[in-house]
Structures are given as structure tokens and as C-alpha cells.
Amino acid sequence: MIDGDTDLDDEEAGAVVRAVARQLKLWREAAGLTQTEFGRAIGYGEELVSSVERGRRIPRPEYLDAADEVLGAGGKVAAMKEELAEVRYPKKVRDVKRLEAEAVEICSYNNSVVDGLLQTEEYARAVFASRRPPYTEDQLEQHVAARIARQAIVRTTTAKPLFSFVLCEATLRRLIGGKVVMRGQLERLSEVARLRNVDLQVLPLHREENSGLDGSFRLLKLRDGAAVGLSEAPLTSRVFSGPKETTALDMRYGIIRAQALTPRESLDLIEKLRGET
Structure with a gap:
């Protein structure tokens, strides 16, 4: 349910992924959830949540949809799917x-x-x-x-x-x-x-x-x-x-x-x- 590791030599993709990662972490912390609690709520392990929030993994659309619902973001987190759509590819x-x-x-x-x-x-x-x-x-x-x-x-x-x-x-x-x-x-x-x-x-x-x-x-x-x-x-x-x-x-x-x-x-x-x- 998560894409592979980000290409560290791809500066454009890395910048987008890091920006999304920061937003996901801010939303989670604002909701008062630990990575373990958040992962359990959206159906992922703590290690994967941590990888996403460190910009090491590109979250798939399903991940962002689940996160949006759990965090009560009203579509703001799910909207980041558009930002990731292009950089998902080499x-x-x-x-x-x-x-x-x-x-x-x-x-x-x-x-x-x-x-x-x-x-x-x-x-x-x-x-x-x-x-x-x-x-x-x-x-x-x-x-x-x-x-x-x-x-x-x-x-x-x-x-x-x-x-x-x-x-x-x-x-x-x-x-x-x-x-x-x-x-x-x-x-x-x-x-x-x-x-x-x-x-x-x-x-x-x-x-x-x-x-x-x-x-x-x-x-x-x-x-x-x-x-x-x-x-x-x-x-x-x-x-x-x-x-x-x-x-x-x-x-x-x-x-x-x-x-x-x-x-x-x-x-x-x-x-x-x-x-x-």
C-alpha cells in the first residue's frame, strides 16, 4: 500500500515528498496521535508511518485517503494526492x-x-x-x-x-x-x-x-x-x-x-x- 523508497538523487521529487511528509506529521501531532496509534487507525505499521513522515517513502493515494478520514482533515490531506501524482514516477x-x-x-x-x-x-x-x-x-x-x-x-x-x-x-x-x-x-x-x-x-x-x-x-x-x-x-x-x-x-x-x-x-x-x- 506504500510505494518504494524515494530516489534521493531526484531533487524535485524529494522536495515534494518532504513537503507532504511535514504536513502529514503536523496533522498527526495536531490530532494528538502517536505514530503507533495513527498507524493502527489507518491500518499501517509504525515503521511505515515513520518512513512516510521522514520522506523516505511515497504514500499511495489509499494511505492519504485513510489519513484524511482519521485526522478529520476534510479533504486537505487527500488533496495532496495531486502533488504526489507526478513525482511517483521516475x-x-x-x-x-x-x-x-x-x-x-x-x-x-x-x-x-x-x-x-x-x-x-x-x-x-x-x-x-x-x-x-x-x-x-x-x-x-x-x-x-x-x-x-x-x-x-x-x-x-x-x-x-x-x-x-x-x-x-x-x-x-x-x-x-x-x-x-x-x-x-x-x-x-x-x-x-x-x-x-x-x-x-x-x-x-x-x-x-x-x-x-x-x-x-x-x-x-x-x-x-x-x-x-x-x-x-x-x-x-x-x-x-x-x-x-x-x-x-x-x-x-x-x-x-x-x-x-x-x-x-x-x-x-x-x-x-x-x-x-
């Missing part, structure tokens, strides 16, 4: 999410797995579960939750940016999570491909030319006319915004789109593979 995820929120166009090429914005929860869990060394169960669930939370930008009905996704055909044929999970993932792609602000293309394996062999990347075009490139490699990720680099990435993406199937042809292939899975 800093890298928050930074990418903010960039995506500023984008008018998001371009993505992936040759290993389906883009994170398009993944089903089951597919995302299978992707993270394949990591070696493995994540703990808490870490796994945190990463899955963060990935699904980012997808709100695709699901929202207002202020949508334009999306362009190019997926290597290999990502559609790789049975990550097994046939049932992959069938659900292909169904998700079929739904997203029909959205008016989404162009989804597949780069087929039989193409003799493939300008995306260097690896997966994303290009975000922002409201102010700037562009940001994102690339990931094992154990590291890179963000760059220099005009020389982003222009080169934009050119590469244009070539990859030209090498890929059209959106209509790509949807037909997705439907075909879904029938075969």
Missing part, C-alpha cells in the same frame, strides 16, 4: 511526459518493441519483465504504471498533437508476452491506427533499404518551433536539441517513412498478423 519518465505535452507533433521509429505510447498494459509488463537483471515486483509495477500514465496524451480528446509512428515489422511478429498478449497488442494498434491524428506505418522486413538500422528514436516538434530528439540504448538514454542533430534526425525519419508501407497498407498488415496470431 524523473526520466516525467521529463519525457512534459516534452510530449509541449509537442505539436510526435514522430517515433522503433525496431525492437512497440512504441511505449501504444503498448497495452500486458505488453508493457512483459517488456519490463524481460529486463536483466530483473526489476523487483514494486519496480516492475512502477514502470508499468508510469508507461500507461504517459499514454493519456494519445487517449485525450482535446489538444491532441499529431502522431507519426513507424514500427519495424519485426516488432509486430515478435511474440512478447505470448500469443494472447500479442493479439491484444495488435488490436490496440489497429484501434490507434484509425485515429485521425495518427499515422501508423510499418517498415516491412522485405525492404532492401532500411535507414533505421542505427536503432529506435523519437523526434518531438514543440509549439515554439524547436525540436527535441530522444534516443535510447542499453543502460542509457539521450536527449538532444541542437539544430544540427534534430535536422539530421528529421531527415532520417522522413526517409524511413518513405521506405515504410502507407498507413492503409500498414493497417492491412496489422489486421493480417492479428488474424494469424
Whole structure:
């Protein structure tokens, strides 16, 4: 019922968590409750209450709801759920999410797995579960939750940016999570491909030319006319915004789109593979 330890190197998250921790402690003391009494009242142990009040643990929404009721805070403690909502996820995820929120166009090429914005929860869990060394169960669930939370930008009905996704055909044929999970993932792609602000293309394996062999990347075009490139490699990720680099990435993406199937042809292939899975 409590999230994992806070990242001590994440200054932004740490500041928010410490502020919430101070408020929780002040409310408890004002109610005249010891940590043991308070923990018993809300269904948690003294050690966990202490960890929360020292800013070592991030309280889940259920914790804050229970605390609000026991302390008679009238919604003031429960309202802190909003402050913790963003910092609950790793800093890298928050930074990418903010960039995506500023984008008018998001371009993505992936040759290993389906883009994170398009993944089903089951597919995302299978992707993270394949990591070696493995994540703990808490870490796994945190990463899955963060990935699904980012997808709100695709699901929202207002202020949508334009999306362009190019997926290597290999990502559609790789049975990550097994046939049932992959069938659900292909169904998700079929739904997203029909959205008016989404162009989804597949780069087929039989193409003799493939300008995306260097690896997966994303290009975000922002409201102010700037562009940001994102690339990931094992154990590291890179963000760059220099005009020389982003222009080169934009050119590469244009070539990859030209090498890929059209959106209509790509949807037909997705439907075909879904029938075969």
C-alpha cells in the first residue's frame, strides 16, 4: 500500500515528498496521535508511518485517503494526492511526459518493441519483465504504471498533437508476452491506427533499404518551433536539441517513412498478423 523508497538523487521529487511528509506529521501531532496509534487507525505499521513522515517513502493515494478520514482533515490531506501524482514516477519518465505535452507533433521509429505510447498494459509488463537483471515486483509495477500514465496524451480528446509512428515489422511478429498478449497488442494498434491524428506505418522486413538500422528514436516538434530528439540504448538514454542533430534526425525519419508501407497498407498488415496470431 506504500510505494518504494524515494530516489534521493531526484531533487524535485524529494522536495515534494518532504513537503507532504511535514504536513502529514503536523496533522498527526495536531490530532494528538502517536505514530503507533495513527498507524493502527489507518491500518499501517509504525515503521511505515515513520518512513512516510521522514520522506523516505511515497504514500499511495489509499494511505492519504485513510489519513484524511482519521485526522478529520476534510479533504486537505487527500488533496495532496495531486502533488504526489507526478513525482511517483521516475524523473526520466516525467521529463519525457512534459516534452510530449509541449509537442505539436510526435514522430517515433522503433525496431525492437512497440512504441511505449501504444503498448497495452500486458505488453508493457512483459517488456519490463524481460529486463536483466530483473526489476523487483514494486519496480516492475512502477514502470508499468508510469508507461500507461504517459499514454493519456494519445487517449485525450482535446489538444491532441499529431502522431507519426513507424514500427519495424519485426516488432509486430515478435511474440512478447505470448500469443494472447500479442493479439491484444495488435488490436490496440489497429484501434490507434484509425485515429485521425495518427499515422501508423510499418517498415516491412522485405525492404532492401532500411535507414533505421542505427536503432529506435523519437523526434518531438514543440509549439515554439524547436525540436527535441530522444534516443535510447542499453543502460542509457539521450536527449538532444541542437539544430544540427534534430535536422539530421528529421531527415532520417522522413526517409524511413518513405521506405515504410502507407498507413492503409500498414493497417492491412496489422489486421493480417492479428488474424494469424
